[in-house]
Amino acid sequence: MGSCHVLHFSPTGGVLKAATALARGMAEARGCELEFWDLTRRQMMPPVFADGDVALLAGPVFGGRMPALMGERLRDTVQTGGKPVPAAVLAVYGNRAYEDALLELADWAGAGCGFRVLAGVTALAEHSMCRSVAAGRPDAADEAQLEDFGRKIAAKMQQPHAEVPGLPGNRPYRQWTPMPVTPVTTGVCIACGRCVMRCPTGAITIGKPEEIDPARCILCMRCVSICPVQARSLPEAAQKAIAQKLAPVAQVHRQNELFL
Missing domain, CATH: 3.30.70.20 (Alpha-Beta Plaits)
Known part of the structure; x- marks a missing residue:
């Protein structure tokens, strides 16, 4: 019954791990195969969508936003060709906050690429700049929960008149200025x-x-x-500044969230 296309931007692996668990649940419930598309690649063949296909778009949260490069890659290489491909969006963050990222990704998927976004998920992964924050996540419990989320999303996608969900976030999206450092x-x-x-x-x-x-x-x-x-x-001064900023949430155990 078609394919489940997983379009992921996962520089350090956390997004891909969470997306794989979520997509497994979707594919299992639909009885379809998984196809993975790596948006971090500088050159990527565009996916071709057929009747019965579904999609999962997954990216990391950078300062409460999605990385602009992911949006560029989606706009340049991913279009549904007018097919009403049902999709879910997944924002993966390092325990601080996801703010406008999930909504931004849904906007890219919908207006930018032509998907019909029927679900949103936020999930935890080790913070890419401070690995002790959300260490080990997504863990086995997270993966099991994400698989269950995937089955619920697949069930909604089977509904002929499924409604687009309200997702957290604001437009215009929050302003974000990257740190002026390099590794x-x-x-x-x-x-x-x-x-x-x-x-x-x-x-x-x-x-x-x-x-x-x-x-x-x-x-x-x-x-x-x-x-x-x-x-x-990262430069030592940058590492210390990030650790200090994340100190208030370092011991907080946040939960994955499903928006249907």
Whole structure:
């Protein structure tokens, strides 16, 4: 019965882990296959949608918003071609707040790409800049809950006159200014090139991985998370500032949420 297309922007893996659990539940309930589309890739073949297909669009929360690059990739490569493809949106955040991100993603999916957004989900994952916050999430309990959410979403998608849900957030979206820093590289770097190849924006210089273009870097933390020798990190001052900002929520156990 069609395919479940998972369109994800997951620089450090947390979004993909949560999206996979949610999509498993959707696919299991519908009896369909999963197809994954990585929006962090600088080049991606556009998905083609057929009758009976559904979709899940999943991204990380950056300062209460979705990363602008994800929106650009969706607009440039993902269109339903006029088909009324039912979709769910998933905003994954690191325990602080998701603010306008879920609504923004739903707007991109609907008006931007042509999906019919019938559900929204927010889920927790380890904070990409301070891994001790929401550490280990999504854990086994989260994954089980997200699978159950997926089954509920699939049931709604079967309804012929399912209504579009109200989602939390505000328009215009909150203003967000990124931190004016880039990751730094230590002398233990082995110049393997992994960060160069997998940087979503192409911000890292080929042959000189210690050089990062600040105009391109979106501080997604992929290069830090995938370095095999842990040669990359945020500057120490930035790490301390982030830890201080997150201290009030560091021990809070937030819940995943489903909006139908």
